[in-house]
Amino acid sequence: MAPALDGNELDELLGRCARRDAAALQALYARTAPQLLAILVRMLGTRAAAEDALQDAFVRIWQQAGQFERIKGRAMAWMVAIARNRAIDLQRAARPTLLLDAAELAGAEQLRVEGAADNAEFAATHAALRRCLELLGASQRLCLLLAYQRGLTQERIAFSIGQPLGTVKSLVRRGLQSLRACMES
Amino acid sequence: MNYNRPELLDRLAAEYVLGLLRYRARARFERLCEALPAALTARQRWEERLLPLSLALAPITPDAARWPQIERAIAAMNGGGAAPRAAARSAARRWWPVALAASLIGVALLVGRLTYWSEPTWQPIAVLAPANAAPLWRLERSADGAQINIRALGPIALSAAHSYELWILPSGAGNPVSLGLMPRQGKVERRLTPAQRALLAAARQVAVSLEPAGGSPTGQPTGPVVIIASVVRTS
Numbered sequence: 001m002a003p004a005l006d007g008n009e010l011d012e013l014l015g016r017c018a019r020r021d022a023a024a025l026q027a028l029y030a031r032t033a034p035q036l037l038a039i040l041v042r043m044l045g046t047r048a049a050a051e052d053a054l055q056d057a058f059v060r061i062w063q064q065a066g067q068f069e070r071i072k073g074r075a076m077a078w079m080v081a082i083a084r085n086r087a088i089d090l091q092r093a094a095r096p097t098l099l100l101d102a103a104e105l106a107g108a109e110q111l112r113v114e115g116a117a118d119n120a121e122f123a124a125t126h127a128a129l130r131r132c133l134e135l136l137g138a139s140q141r142l143c144l145l146l147a148y149q150r151g152l153t154q155e156r157i158a159f160s161i162g163q164p165l166g167t168v169k170s171l172v173r174r175g176l177q178s179l180r181a182c183m184e185s
Numbered sequence: 186m187n188y189n190r191p192e193l194l195d196r197l198a199a200e201y202v203l204g205l206l207r208y209r210a211r212a213r214f215e216r217l218c219e220a221l222p223a224a225l226t227a228r229q230r231w232e233e234r235l236l237p238l239s240l241a242l243a244p245i246t247p248d249a250a251r252w253p254q255i256e257r258a259i260a261a262m263n264g265g266g267a268a269p270r271a272a273a274r275s276a277a278r279r280w281w282p283v284a285l286a287a288s289l290i291g292v293a294l295l296v297g298r299l300t301y302w303s304e305p306t307w308q309p310i311a312v313l314a315p316a317n318a319a320p321l322w323r324l325e326r327s328a329d330g331a332q333i334n335i336r337a338l339g340p341i342a343l344s345a346a347h348s349y350e351l352w353i354l355p356s357g358a359g360n361p362v363s364l365g366l367m368p369r370q371g372k373v374e375r376r377l378t379p380a381q382r383a384l385l386a387a388a389r390q391v392a393v394s395l396e397p398a399g400g401s402p403t404g405q406p407t408g409p410v411v412i413i414a415s416v417v418r419t420s
Contacts, residue, residue, distance in 0.1 A: 026252065037247050
């Protein structure tokens, strides 16, 4: 079980990174690298590519720490965004041929939001997302999960699930609208 | 797109966070977030909404060799040891030959990596030509706006006592901001600070001035401005 990710502690460490304290980056790495690596492995498909992307992400975190706005509890979201953006850039540059087979598609559909939230601050979003994803149509949910967790483009989602691109675009659009409406209700 | 319509901005932000925007659209949205607080807020809201999907994955411990590699990359970025604090500095005095070698390797790796990141995605910013003369340089930026590339279009004749310096002319009332010296031949790539990046994204013009060797001593143009060029708008 990963150690609980304490938002305040991460905020503090990022603040120290902005002041060029290398020990803070090491502490940040110890706290967050395993979670970021899990995200990158899921998106990039191989451990080697994911570890390279992880390294790039931490170099960027170090470079951009000064830009991080200290909004309470946002540190992890900020770092996840940096890691995901790096993976997206790598995927697009590599023009990957990764396609999903039926078993992987079934696996993606099972990628629900599981486990207990690590802290109370995060718990409300966590519970809302779980509830709202369950309320989406199965195809909408699958498209959103394949995009977010696997980093697939809409073209590749269309190919993977055997639907026309136009259908996938409208599933994504309606899925996002429903998700937003549900999470704000 | 009309960015004043919140529902459109929200959709764009959601598609950005999901990773569905194409490369140019991604870069455009990132620039928009720097200029328009509503765009940044919409993006952060979606990052937070979807974050549980990332945190639900079972953690994977990185290879133990990975952290030292990151440390080296960062030490190299800081000029070979600006970041570590006192204890590390005294250790560095003992180990300086090793540290120097590691730094040089780190720099080489980092330069290679930065080049790799941006290689295929240079976009034009401006062609720099003196009035009524042939162009001397091409100025380009990486798709994410984080780097610029200055290419000399031929050898540039200039005495050793002078340098040409590149400036952003901010779109508002601000003073010119230096982007460093121009190459006399070949090309140079330069990573922008967040402030330079934001200014360049919003600027309409850039300029080149003639300065003492090594660049302006004051932080503002001191010699004649030899080129003013319009910035190509990509959005």
